[in-house]
Amino acid sequence: MVETKNEPRIGVFLCHCGTNIAGSINIEEVKNYAKTLDGVVIADEYQYMCSTPGQSKIIDAINENNLNGVVVAACSPRLHEPTFRMATQEGGLNQFRFEMANIRDQNSWVHMHDLEGATEKAKDQVLIAVAKARMLEDLQPKSVPVEHAALVLGAGVGGMQAALDLANAGIKTYLVEKLPTIGGRMSQLDKTFPTLDCSQCILTPKMVDVGRHPLIELRTYTEVEKVEGYIGNFTITLRHKARGVLDPDQAAARAAATGILGTGCNGCGDCDAVCPVIKPNPFEMGMAPRKAIYIYHAQVMPLQYTIDFDACVKCGLCVDACGSEKNAIDLEAVDTFEEIKVGTCILAIGFDLIPIEEKREWGYKQYDNVITGLEFERLICASGPTVGHLIRPSDGKTPMKIGFVLCAGSRDNTGGVNKAYCSRFCCMYSLKHAHQIMEKIPGAVPYLFYMDIRSFGKMYEEFYYRIQNEGAKFIRGRVANILEDPITKNLIVNTEDTLLGRPVAMEMDMVVLAAAVQPKPEAEHIRQMFGVSKSQDGWLLEAHPKLNPCGTTTAGIYLAGVCQGPKDIPDTVAQAEGAASAASIPIHMGEVQLEPYFAMCMEDLCAGCGMCLNQCPYGALDLIEKNGRTVMEVTEAKCKGCGTCGGFCPGGAIKMQHFTSPQICAQIDAFLLKGGVN
Amino acid sequence: MAKVKEYGNAELEEKLRDTSYYTDDSNPQFLEDVKKISRTAANMCFQCGTCTGSCPSAPRSSYRIRLFMRKGVLGLEKEALNDPDLWLCTTCYSCTDRCPRDLAPTDVIMAMRNLAFKFDIVPRNFLKTVQLIYNSGHGVPNNDVNRAARVKLGLPADPPTTHSYPEFIPGIQKIMDFYKMKENADRILSEGEH
Ligand SMILES: Cc1cc2nc3c(=O)[nH]c(=O)nc-3n(C[C@H](O)[C@H](O)[C@H](O)COP(=O)(O)OP(=O)(O)OC[C@H]3O[C@@H](n4cnc5c(N)ncnc54)[C@H](O)[C@@H]3O)c2cc1C
Ligand code: SF4
Numbered sequence: 001m002v003e004t005k006n007e008p009r010i011g012v013f014l015c016h017c018g019t020n021i022a023g024s025i026n027i028e029e030v031k032n033y034a035k036t037l038d039g040v041v042i043a044d045e046y047q048y049m050c051s052t053p054g055q056s057k058i059i060d061a062i063n064e065n066n067l068n069g070v071v072v073a074a075c076s077p078r079l080h081e082p083t084f085r086m087a088t089q090e091g092g093l094n095q096f097r098f099e100m101a102n103i104r105d106q107n108s109w110v111h112m113h114d115l116e117g118a119t120e121k122a123k124d125q126v127l128i129a130v131a132k133a134r135m136l137e138d139l140q141p142k143s144v145p146v147e148h149a150a151l152v153l154g155a156g157v158g159g160m161q162a163a164l165d166l167a168n169a170g171i172k173t174y175l176v177e178k179l180p181t182i183g184g185r186m187s188q189l190d191k192t193f194p195t196l197d198c199s200q201c202i203l204t205p206k207m208v209d210v211g212r213h214p215l216i217e218l219r220t221y222t223e224v225e226k227v228e229g230y231i232g233n234f235t236i237t238l239r240h241k242a243r244g245v246l247d248p249d250q251a252a253a254r255a256a257a258t259g260i261l262g263t264g265c266n267g268c269g270d271c272d273a274v275c276p277v278i279k280p281n282p283f284e285m286g287m288a289p290r291k292a293i294y295i296y297h298a299q300v301m302p303l304q305y306t307i308d309f310d311a312c313v314k315c316g317l318c319v320d321a322c323g324s325e326k327n328a329i330d331l332e333a334v335d336t337f338e339e340i341k342v343g344t345c346i347l348a349i350g351f352d353l354i355p356i357e358e359k360r361e362w363g364y365k366q367y368d369n370v371i372t373g374l375e376f377e378r379l380i381c382a383s384g385p386t387v388g389h390l391i392r393p394s395d396g397k398t399p400m401k402i403g404f405v406l407c408a409g410s411r412d413n414t415g416g417v418n419k420a421y422c423s424r425f426c427c428m429y430s431l432k433h434a435h436q437i438m439e440k441i442p443g444a445v446p447y448l449f450y451m452d453i454r455s456f457g458k459m460y461e462e463f464y465y466r467i468q469n470e471g472a473k474f475i476r477g478r479v480a481n482i483l484e485d486p487i488t489k490n491l492i493v494n495t496e497d498t499l500l501g502r503p504v505a506m507e508m509d510m511v512v513l514a515a516a517v518q519p520k521p522e523a524e525h526i527r528q529m530f531g532v533s534k535s536q537d538g539w540l541l542e543a544h545p546k547l548n549p550c551g552t553t554t555a556g557i558y559l560a561g562v563c564q565g566p567k568d569i570p571d572t573v574a575q576a577e578g579a580a581s582a583a584s585i586p587i588h589m590g591e592v593q594l595e596p597y598f599a600m601c602m603e604d605l606c607a608g609c610g611m612c613l614n615q616c617p618y619g620a621l622d623l624i625e626k627n628g629r630t631v632m633e634v635t636e637a638k639c640k641g642c643g644t645c646g647g648f649c650p651g652g653a654i655k656m657q658h659f660t661s662p663q664i665c666a667q668i669d670a671f672l673l674k675g676g677v678n
Numbered sequence: 679m680a681k682v683k684e685y686g687n688a689e690l691e692e693k694l695r696d697t698s699y700y701t702d703d704s705n706p707q708f709l710e711d712v713k714k715i716s717r718t719a720a721n722m723c724f725q726c727g728t729c730t731g732s733c734p735s736a737p738r739s740s741y742r743i744r745l746f747m748r749k750g751v752l753g754l755e756k757e758a759l760n761d762p763d764l765w766l767c768t769t770c771y772s773c774t775d776r777c778p779r780d781l782a783p784t785d786v787i788m789a790m791r792n793l794a795f796k797f798d799i800v801p802r803n804f805l806k807t808v809q810l811i812y813n814s815g816h817g818v819p820n821n822d823v824n825r826a827a828r829v830k831l832g833l834p835a836d837p838p839t840t841h842s843y844p845e846f847i848p849g850i851q852k853i854m855d856f857y858k859m860k861e862n863a864d865r866i867l868s869e870g871e872h
């Protein structure tokens with residue numbers, strides 16, 4: 001290590017970022033200004049400071065000028081602070097003797113047309129950064145061990161794939177699903193574009209793999225109650241919702257604990273047959289009934305019944321039908337809680353359709369024969385409520401002319417339920433639906449009302465070609481409104497054929513709305529528990545859209561599937577595999593380094609009053625006896641460096657490392673009083 | 679600029695006229711003017727057709743609101759302002775209700791009409807309406823058929839408008855004079871008669 005003397009010796013390095021910064025800030029002027037500041041011994045510039053030559057400038061300057069502090073004025077610390085810290089370290093300094101001034105995101109990008117103003121602001125930013133750099137101290141990052149287990153939340157195709165990858169990499173993985181079965185949306189689909197393989201045929205084997213993997217701890221009908229901790233050491237409280245039916249393992253545990261015998265649920269369905277309560281089955285989009293004791297469909301995993309206690313009348317008929325041998329049903333079941341410890345977490349909680357009935361002009365829920373794409377999937381599916389016969393809800397007749405409304409609520413800036421983004425898979429599934437009706441109903445004609453057909457994936461454009469060749473009709477116009485003939489219940493679709501330049505009013509037997517997708521309503525609560533941001537459009541926010549699409553800004557939390565933004569199955573699986581790989585790295589490394597921004601008790605100043613203990617939101621502070629005095633002690637692994645205690649302590653006895661009061665005061669002084677300007 | 683070829687035959691020249699769109703056919707200021715007057719981001723139209731599909735005029739005429747949006751975007755000022763279809767909008771605002779880009783095509787049409795008026799491009803019936811309003815306070819004044827119908831329904835023969843309160847007509851005239859509406863309408867109508 002270079003000997004760091006008390007005298008500040010600072011190097012300032014300005015980045016052009018191509019023209020991102022140099023286009024609106026006079027770099028030369030800022031550089032000359034920096035040279036005049038107290039403690040600055042060298043100021044330099046480069047086109048791309050983050051490149052190898054740029055970093056070499058820092059490393060060489062540290063050695064040649066015996067620097068003890070480095071300031072880079074460039075982009076945001078989120079992007080390149082780690083890069084420049086490494087360069088500082090390579091030059092022989094402690095990596096925390098580095099300070100960054102964000103003259104791009106916070107300056108050149110916002111003041112693009114004000115060269116003079118932006119240049120003045122950049123000078124101030126450099127002045128403030130140098131003020132702090134003069135007072136930086138050596139700090140040591142702290143290593144903590146990582147729990148050798150992971151959590152995957154949501155068991156759609158994304159969550160299942162992530163869990164399988166993690167488990168196959170030797171990591172114990174808790175797969176938590178709020179519904180009674182895994183599978184997600186994909187299990188509701190009939191076929192999948194562009195290959196048209198049967199969705200269940202490719203999904204159920206995966207569901208079985210998940211169910212029997214020795215390293216996957218499956219927790220269905222379970223939600224996350226509480227999240228505590230940080231990367232490597234999350235403690236997560238799970239709520240097992242009262243299911244009222246015991247699986248064989250739970251039955252065995254009951255026998256051991258209470259002596260009550262019974263082999264548990266084997267999925268025979270004897271209970272289902274006798275239950276008198278009938279409810280709509282959400283798996284079938286409400287188009288088929290289920291009982292108060294139910295499974296969603298025949299291929300559920302696990303094959304275990306569930307009681308809907310909101311509907312159950314506790315008549316006890318199911319208990320009798322189940323019988324004393326299995327004795328699987330417990331009508332008095334209550335929610336139970338479980339605490340698990342994991343090193344990393346993947347969120348894969350999927351999506352919903354928007355409430356498309358709020359687009360009144362398209363008539364969903366007003367007209368019988370207007371349905372959504374998901375309802376179409378269930379109606380065309382051989383295991384669906386009509387065993388695969390597409391029928392009109394109004395009269396059970398087979399529709400021959402079927403309209404598909406694309407971008408139904410997507411690409412729409414009018415607010416309300418509408419979404420400004422493209423939902424990304426509806427073009428492709430509407431093409432698939434068109435194929436399915438031409439295949440199943442001889443003579444049936446699909447009409448696709450579209451603005452653009454977005455068939456961007458591998459073999460997708462070819463799929464579009466194929467469906468057009470099979471006879472589907474394409475009308476380029478966004479649907480203005482749909483009217484119903486009250487007698488025939490046929491639908492009149494109004495739009496303009498924009499290629500022909502003529503209004504069209506086409507009578508259809510049935511209309512399928514390719515409704516936009518949106519985040520799950522509970523995504524908001526989930527993201528707050530896990531400390532994940534959301535993007536402007538409401539989906540969970542990745543750490544970087546290009547370079548870190550699976551990570552989040554909270555270390556140890558990763559994203560997979562549609563919860564991060566609309567994507568089809570191939571993209572969901574790809575992202576899930578990426579997230580699993582990223583989530584396995586800290587676990588395989590065995591330890592992670594935490595930034596040493598902890599609170600520190602300056603014991604000679606501490607009066608031991610203990611008033612800070614309740615202030616800390618993370619419970620990181622305790623009072624201890626030391627050398628015959630009561631003083632406060634910080635558990636560094638719990639401290640997040642938020643500064644609440646540091647600002648609060650009446651005796652000024654708490655030091656926030658890397659954000660000390662003298663450092664912050666020096667920055668304020670520099671700005672307001674121009675302290676440090678020669 | 680359209681390429682002109684001399685065929686020495688007027689009929690042939692019109693038939694084989696170059697109809698390509700050339701960039702210098704565009705007047706970018708036109709789009710800016712339209713945006714300013716209409717107060718809608720007319721440049722953001724993505725030609726989905728919802729407006730024409732919603733338009734009650736479209737199925738019964740050659741009026742295509744979407745095409746006016748297009749001509750606005752491209753700055754095709756002369757084409758837009760000289761098109762008689764510009765005057766077929768009923769201002770029902772159905773398109774404005776439904777445009778997914780949250781634009782107000784109706785207001786674009788109104789802006790274009792404003793601009794057309796500056797070039798004296800206004801259909802005669804609109805100018806006559808101006809004269810009628812000036813003289814009676816009504817675009818469609820009451821008539822005997824209406825009066826009879828009103829009486830039959832138990833209503834006064836004239837509605838409680840300038841028909842019943844002619845003393846308010848001078849106020850209306852004052853407003854119209856300020857904008858030189860009547861003056862211009864009279865002038866354009868009389869010029870057309872030559
Ligand atoms: C009509 C339609 C047709 C489609 N057709 C195709 C196609 O042919 N080909 C194709 O590639 N793609 C298709 N897709 C897209 C496909 O459905 C998605 O890409 C895929 O389902 C995304 O998987 P996922 O795991 O991200 O989300 P999901 O399938 O939604 O799974 C999320 C899971 O998380 C669970 N969950 C949610 N919240 C919580 C919580 N708080 N706690 C615990 N668990 C939770 C949910 O219950 C669910 O099981 C279609 C989509 C639609 C709407
Ligand atoms: S995928 Fe196609 S139908 Fe869906 S929103 Fe995008 S462009 Fe519209």
Ligand code: SF4
Nearest residue numbers: 723725726727729777
């Ligand atoms: S509805 Fe709006 S976006 Fe669509 S063509 Fe008309 S003006 Fe353009």
